[in-house]
Amino acid sequence: MNxxxxxAATKSxxxxxxxxxxxxxxxxxxxxxxxxxxxxxxGWRGLDxxxxxxxxxxxxxxxxxxxxxGVAPERGVVLDLGAGLGAxxxxxxxxxxxxxxxxxxxxxxxxxxxxxxxxxxxxxxHAVAGLAEALxxxxxxxxxxxxxxxLIHTDLEAALAxxxxxxxxxxxxxxxEPQARHPIAxxxxxxxxxxxxxxxxxxxDESAQGRCLKAIGSGRVEPFYxxxxxxxxxxxxxxxxxxxxxxxxxxxxxxxxxxxxWPRLKRWAWFGVILAERA
Numbered sequence: 001m002n003x004x005x006x007x008a009a010t011k012s013x014x015x016x017x018x019x020x021x022x023x024x025x026x027x028x029x030x031x032x033x034x035x036x037x038x039x040x041x042x043g044w045r046g047l048d049x050x051x052x053x054x055x056x057x058x059x060x061x062x063x064x065x066x067x068x069x070g071v072a073p074e075r076g077v078v079l080d081l082g083a084g085l086g087a088x089x090x091x092x093x094x095x096x097x098x099x100x101x102x103x104x105x106x107x108x109x110x111x112x113x114x115x116x117x118x119x120x121x122x123x124x125x126h127a128v129a130g131l132a133e134a135l136x137x138x139x140x141x142x143x144x145x146x147x148x149x150x151l152i153h154t155d156l157e158a159a160l161a162x163x164x165x166x167x168x169x170x171x172x173x174x175x176x177e178p179q180a181r182h183p184i185a186x187x188x189x190x191x192x193x194x195x196x197x198x199x200x201x202x203x204x205d206e207s208a209q210g211r212c213l214k215a216i217g218s219g220r221v222e223p224f225y226x227x228x229x230x231x232x233x234x235x236x237x238x239x240x241x242x243x244x245x246x247x248x249x250x251x252x253x254x255x256x257x258x259x260x261x262w263p264r265l266k267r268w269a270w271f272g273v274i275l276a277e278r279a
Contacts, residue, residue: 021133024153024200029105032085049119051241053094056087059252060224060271061148064174065095067275068144071172076143079166081132082150086112086125092146093124100142102128102135133158137166148176152201156208160215167278173216175274177204182270184229204272212274219276223269226255 068078076098080089083101085108093099103109109127116125130136132147132154145167151159163173178185180203189197202208209221225232228251234244259265266272 020200020202021153021155023196025104025131027196027200028084028153029107032105032108032111049115052087053090053119055235055241055244056091058248060176060222060273061088061091063222063224063273064146064148064176064275065092067174068097068146068172069095071143071170078144078146079135079137079142081145081147081163082153083112083127084108086115088146088148089125090116090119090121093121097124097144099125100128101125102130102132104129104131133162135162135166139165140168142166143168143171145171145173146176147174149178151175151177151212152203156202156211157215160212164215164217164278167216169278171278173219173274173276173278175212175276176271177208177274179204179223179267179269179272181205181268182225182229183268185270206267209272209274213276216276217279219274221266222273222275223259223266223271224255224273225252225270226258226265226268228252228255229270 077100078092078097079100079102080086080092081102083089083099083103086101089099089101089112101109101112103112106129109129112125112127113122116122116127128136132150145163167173180186189201189203213219213221228248231244231248231251234240234247255269259269
């Protein structure tokens with residue numbers, strides 16, 4: 001893979017990092033479980049890696065993948081910004097992409113490399129340390145970028161400037177970010193979610209989504225998950241892949257029907273997928 005990597009030591013953020021972004025990096029560096037829910041130690045077994053990767057192919061990820069595949073039939077290199085432990089990266093790699101997995105945590109990247117070898121994807125995923133606000137990548141070198149639940153933890157304006165810088169003309173970005181207004185998600189964030197999340201997260205609204213589109217280029221926002229939110233209890237709180245799939249599929253179809261019939265409901269969706277193309 002010819003990854004367009006620049007000298008990271010010479011790069012610096014284009015704008016000062018927001019304090020919440022600094023706290024977010026420290027928090028996620030200390031939490032290395034695949035579900036990002038502060039599970040530590042060997043007491044929680046979680047999912048088999050193959051099951052974990054297969055469960056990464058949820059409707060919003062598939063929408064992102066299909067959008068990115070429109071950039072070129074031969075796939076090429078996609079940057080997974082904030083790759084974490086790699087489930088989304090591995091899912092894309094299994095669909096023919098070479099994936100540049102960027103994360104701020106060296107510990108996460110070491111774990112990602114081990115997991116890539118375990119998944120038989122060592123030659124298709126490539127770990128790179130870096131920050132969203134100072135990407136160690138060459139200008140206009142990437143055809144595709146994907147990220148999930150990462151920009152909510154960044155200095156957004158600086159991160160968007162970097163994404164616009166590294167995407168080539170005609171390149172595509174799929175930015176999957178949780179929205180602020182979903183009622184059940186809102187309640188969860190204020191009751192059962194780790195308290196630190198409140199200090200390190202800025203959930204997206206229409207204004208943030210609009211800034212993403214303006215920074216990168218033309219595109220649209222696709223909403224996902226109204227009632228289907230409840231299926232994710234079987235992915236995160238009580239992992240049961242079979243129950244998750246059986247519940248998610250019909251609820252996701254019903255949600256899609258609701259959103260087509262009443263488009264104003266999109267502001268209440270759990271996730272908004274920003275699909276943008278560089279001018």
